[in-house]
Amino acid sequence: MVEDEAFVALAIAGALEDEGAEVAGPAATIGEALDLAKDVPCDAAILDIDLGGIDVFPAADVLRAKRVPFLFHTGHGTRRELKRDYPGAPVCKKPMSIPDLVGQVARLIEGGDETA
Amino acid sequence: MQARAKQNHLEQEVDGLLHQPGAARFLDDVAVDGVLYWDLEKPDQQWVSPGFWERLGYESGLDLNDGASWQRLVFAEDHARLLENFRQHCLDPDTPFDQTIRVRKADGHVVTVRCRGTALREGGTPVRMLGVQTILDETQAPRIDRQLSELIEMSDDAVMAWSFKKGVCRWNAGAEKLFGVSAAQAEGRDPGILTEAIYPEPWQEISRKLSSGEQWSGEVQRRAADGRRICTSARLSPVDIAGGDILVLEIDRDITAEREVREKLRDHNRELNHRVKNLFAIIQGLIDLSGTDASDPILLTRKIQARISALAAAHLVSIDEEEVQSISFMALLEAVLRPYDEHKERLSLVGDQVRLPKRAVTPAGMIFHELATNAVKYGAWSRPGGSIAVAWEEIAGPGGQPRLSVSWRENFGETAGDGGIDVEGLGVRLIRQSARQLGGTAAWEWQSEGLMVTLEFPIGDER
Structure with missing residues (x-):
């Protein structure tokens, strides 16, 4: 899980844990995000895009290479590059209710590799 | 082109036409230097009264009635305008066909000629154009031209x-x-x-x-x-x-400057939009989290209120200094912590003049809010004689990047000892996560007088 806003990060992490998930992170910087993506095996990832002004994409690329499905959770408007560069990744726009977001993660995991 | 003019069918028609009352009246009304008659069904055929060409110095009897001669002698842009006006006049008889054109004389000089006319229609369809030319004062047009040129130049x-x-x-x-x-x-x-x-x-x-x-x-x-x-x-x-x-x-x-302002405004709007959406997400998270360990709705409401107030206070500091990309650390501390110590007895703030990048406002604001609410609940501000000293300095991090080192030192007063913080509580988790958001660390230790929290994070513009 990558999210730089503490409240958002802890709330989502808590909700995922309530559903029985084990949460790696939350990573708040691109450095932490890259470490997580490289080193921690996981079934799915939630990626906030803007980490204090730096884009999360290098971590997304690592996940894609490892065929780990992920979704973007962002407050930015739809960026055209997103659809182009990561066609399989759902884009969840902030503010999304936390249960809805958790539902999206569940779908990612059910879809397995096909969505990434 | 310079062949002797023959009387063509149009001239014959004009001869006949002049006996018609309407045409004669039209010619009577205007003082003319030339008459134009134009076959609109065969537009390359026109007749200009020979006297017109003679007045411009051309040898009498030259055939200048073909379209090419006309185009050669009339200034091209004037000719284009004339054709456009003519088109409008044909579409709508109420649009007058009346303009000046510049025509070259035989000696190379240019005269301005007023050219007026009326389309003669058969069943509504224009079939002929009857026109007259008046040579205007030859000295006037160049003067206007010169003045226009000067205007354009200036x-x-x-x-x-x-x-x-x-x-x-x-x-x-x-x-x-x-x-x-x-x-x-x-x-x-x-x-x-x-x-x-x-x-x-x-x-x-x-x-x-x-x-x-x-x-x-x-x-x-x-x-x-x-x-x-x-x-x-x-x-x-x-x-x-x-x-x-x-x-x-x-x-x-x-419009370079104007456009820059417009683009800046658009960027600001986009940024603002992003911040607002982010803020909604933060509030959502805040409510969700605050609810996890609260059973009393009144306490829960107060807790949420206090957290939102702290966020708002931090945010206000950042919008007060809208034009700059950084905010004063002292101003942020004052905004978030001062409400807890209005009489300035139980809080001291001492440190360098340090500015934080704007993105640090929310996490830094939340850290100090959580530290303060913890102090009110368990720490120095919950104990008689307790006080808090916040001190900070700018230090050089790895690679010379500026970092901020902050010590939050609680004096438990008469009840010195350990405790004073719920290390497993939400507050501590929030502080840790916010410190990571800042790219830094938060650490706890207990000294003889009470709890001490040390924070360190980079404050450069680039991370």
């Missing part, structure tokens, strides 16, 4: 005339100034290529419009001779379309 806007085939033929001082290119350098060049113009639509489309006699206007990105990017509001008018070439009058107004 204009701050870039004004230029250029043709598709021959390039620039006029380039005023405004154009020299705006593009940094002298008239001599511009002469014969294509102004679009010269200024590296990027049009908002394909040039073929603009070219098609101009070729069909339409004006085009829009915002054009260009590059001045010194390499500076400029933006102009451009208007291109085809003043003459002849011989496969188009003469264009172009006026460019510099």
Whole structure:
């Protein structure tokens, strides 16, 4: 899980844990995000895009290479590059209710590799 | 072309026509130097009364009644305008056909001729044009021309005339100034290529419009001779379309500054929009989290209120200094912590003049809010005689990047000892996560007088 806003990060992490998930992170910087993506095996990832002004994409690329499905959770408007560069990744726009977001993660995991 | 004129069928028709009351009255009404009669069904055929050409110094009896001679002797742009007016007049008889044209005399001088006429219609369809020419004061037109030229020269806007085939033929001082290119350098060049113009639509489309006699206007990105990017509001008018070439009058107004302001505003809007959405997400998270360990709705409400107030206080500090990309650390602490110690007895703030990047406002604000609420609940501010000292200094991190080192030192007063914080509680998790958001660390230790929290994080603009 990558999210730089503490409240958002802890709330989502808590909700995922309530559903029985084990949460790696939350990573708040691109450095932490890259470490997580490289080193921690996981079934799915939630990626906030803007980490204090730096884009999360290098971590997304690592996940894609490892065929780990992920979704973007962002407050930015739809960026055209997103659809182009990561066609399989759902884009969840902030503010999304936390249960809805958790539902999206569940779908990612059910879809397995096909969505990434 | 210089053959002797024969009486053609149109002249014969004019002879007949002059006996008609309407036509005669029209000619009577105007003092004329020439009469034009034009077959609209065969537009290359026209008849101009011979006296007109004689008055312009042409040998009497020359046949100048073909379209080519007319085009050679009349200024091309005036001719184009005349044709346009004529088209309008044919569509709508109430639109007068009346304009001045510049005509070359035999001796090379130019006279201005007022050209008026009326389309004669059969069943509503214009079949003939009856026109008259009046030679105007020969001295007047050049003076007006000269004054117009001076006006164009003095204009701050870039004004230029250029043709598709021959390039620039006029380039005023405004154009020299705006593009940094002298008239001599511009002469014969294509102004679009010269200024590296990027049009908002394909040039073929603009070219098609101009070729069909339409004006085009829009915002054009260009590059001045010194390499500076400029933006102009451009208007291109085809003043003459002849011989496969188009003469264009172009006026460019510099809107670079205006556009920059507009773009900045758009960026601000986008950023604001992002911040608002983010804020909604934060509030959502905040409510969700605050609810996890609360059973009493009144306490829960207070907790949420306090957290939102702290967020708002931190945010206000950042919008008070909208024009800068950083905010004063002292101002942030004052905004978040002062409400807990209005009499300045139980809180001391001591440190360097340090500024934080704006993105640090929310996490830093939340850290100090959580520390303060913890102090009220379990720490120094929950104990008699307790006080808190916050001290900070800027230090050099790895690679010389500036970092901020902050110590939050609680004095438990009469009840010194450990405790004073719920290390497993939400507050501590929030502080840790916020410190990570800042790219830094938070650590807890207990000294003889009470709890001490040390924070460290980078405050450079780049992470």
